[in-house]
Amino acid sequence: MMMILKRSRSQLSSTKNLRLFATSNPRRIEDEGDWFYSSEWWDNGDSDGKTVFRSVSDKGNGIVSVVASHSSRPNGSQWYKTENWLWHRYAELHPKDEQNGSFRILGYQWRTLRFNDDTRQSTAKVMAAYNESDPGSIFLRQQAHCLAVPYLKSMVSAGLTSLSCNYDMLSSVYGKTSMKILCIGHGGGSLPLFLAYKIPGAIIDIVEIDPVVISASTQAMGFPTYSIMKKCGERAHPKPNLIDEVLWNGIHERLFLYESDAQQFITETTNIYDMVFVDAYDGDDVFPCKLWDPDSVFLKALGERVHPEHGTVVVNLHSDTDTDTDTLGESLLSIGKYVSQVCKAYKKVLLDDFESVSGLAFTVHAPWVCNTSLVVSRGFKNGTRDTVLNALISKSLEVGNTLNLPFSCLQYIKRGLMFVD
Numbered sequence: 269m270m271m272i273l274k275r276s277r278s279q280l281s282s283t284k285n286l287r288l289f290a291t292s293n294p295r296r297i298e299d300e301g302d303w304f305y306s307s308e309w310w311d312n313g314d315s316d317g318k319t320v321f322r323s324v325s326d327k328g329n330g331i332v333s334v335v336a337s338h339s340s341r342p343n344g345s346q347w348y349k350t351e352n353w354l355w356h357r358y359a360e361l362h363p364k365d366e367q368n369g370s371f372r373i374l375g376y377q378w379r380t381l382r383f384n385d386d387t388r389q390s391t392a393k394v395m396a397a398y399n400e401s402d403p404g405s406i407f408l409r410q411q412a413h414c415l416a417v418p419y420l421k422s423m424v425s426a427g428l429t430s431l432s433c434n435y436d437m438l439s440s441v442y443g444k445t446s447m448k449i450l451c452i453g454h455g456g457g458s459l460p461l462f463l464a465y466k467i468p469g470a471i472i473d474i475v476e477i478d479p480v481v482i483s484a485s486t487q488a489m490g491f492p493t494y495s496i497m498k499k500c501g502e503r504a505h506p507k508p509n510l511i512d513e514v515l516w517n518g519i520h521e522r523l524f525l526y527e528s529d530a531q532q533f534i535t536e537t538t539n540i541y542d543m544v545f546v547d548a549y550d551g552d553d554v555f556p557c558k559l560w561d562p563d564s565v566f567l568k569a570l571g572e573r574v575h576p577e578h579g580t581v582v583v584n585l586h587s588d589t590d591t592d593t594d595t596l597g598e599s600l601l602s603i604g605k606y607v608s609q610v611c612k613a614y615k616k617v618l619l620d621d622f623e624s625v626s627g628l629a630f631t632v633h634a635p636w637v638c639n640t641s642l643v644v645s646r647g648f649k650n651g652t653r654d655t656v657l658n659a660l661i662s663k664s665l666e667v668g669n670t671l672n673l674p675f676s677c678l679q680y681i682k683r684g685l686m687f688v689d
Contacts, residue, residue: 299674309378321488327478329551330384334488368401383551390455410490412465419639425680427582434647440469453548457491492520531566547584629688
């Protein structure tokens with residue numbers, strides 16, 4: 269396995285192409301999940317954060333807790349806009365009872381899901397509110413438009429950009445066609461919520477092995493409870509309650525949260541997925557070997573469940589080196605032995621083992637955190653690296669504009685992009 273790889277001439281040329289586009293900075297709406305606000309929730313145990321959920325897992329995640337801390341955005345002067353929106357939603361659903369639809373916001377918080385009081389597994393922004401007709405009933409709504417953790421933005425940017433190179437994503441954005449997405453690993457649920465919010469045609473299955481994590485996300489992180497599925501494949505709650513209908517505006521009806529082992533789920537489902545996100549680290553911060561071993565049942569079954577013409581798989585990986593790639597020399601790029609093994613395994617099983625499938629695999633690095641996003645995308649025909657990079661650059665700008673993202677896809681695509689050979 270290679271710890272350090274030399275870049276080819278084509279890679280160096282591709283890097284120059286990326287830099288030419290790096291100055292592109294179209295007007296963006298404010299990103300409430302910008303890393304600028306990370307000091308509000310990325311504490312070292314010495315902040316005034318309050319534990320709002322705590323339970324012990326028997327699925328390898330140790331102590332599962334949720335810590336709440338103050339969020340400065342949106343500030344109080346903007347709350348009335350959301351309160352008015354909630355009132356209109358209530359009046360739309362219950363026009364004869366609109367006088368009972370007066371909602372008040374209590375505030376916004378960052379809520380961080382932790383394993384063993386150490387590992388920050390997930391962070392989401394949550395709104396707390398109540399209905400004036402029932403002041404004792406407080407409800408939570410995770411802010412679906414906000415991605416706080418940089419590696420999630422990296423996964424979304426690289427994954428959607430690659431998919432859109434060979435797939436009519438615009439039709440799904442307009443809700444004309446469905447996009448079937450699978451998320452393996454749930455955490456607080458910010459990734460599937462973001463995708464469902466931004467892509468009205470997205471139908472999202474979520475697989476989480478730990479019931480305590482599911483409880484933490486739905487009880488303390490504002491994830492819709494209506495999404496929870498029973499083992500028989502039916503909803504745990506036959507009908508959404510009034511609050512779900514008001515808060516989620518149909519988003520909750522396109523989320524399906526399963527308590528299941530990933531291998532068992534992927535071998536039993538008959539769904540064909542346009543896109544798969546894998547983010548499944550346990551309480552010891554370990555990515556289970558059975559989810560990336562080239563001989564594993566899981567990986568082979570995954571190859572059969574990803575669309576053969578455009579299916580795209582995105583995997584979150586922790587780098588096994590602390591080296592900051594920005595400080596390395598121009599001709600060197602550290603990828604790490606562990607990351608290299610996983611990348612080669614996914615490329616082999618999803619691409620090389622299928623004679624009728626073409627595609628490519630590449631990695632990008634998330635800023636500020638030691639995470640690498642692996643993308644394996646089917647449908648790319650044989651072409652030069654520069655040709656592929658030009659397509660990714662063009663599509664990254666298109667995806668950002670189409671979805672009205674508060675962050676730049678290109679900024680995440682261009683960070684240390686490296687093809688997997």
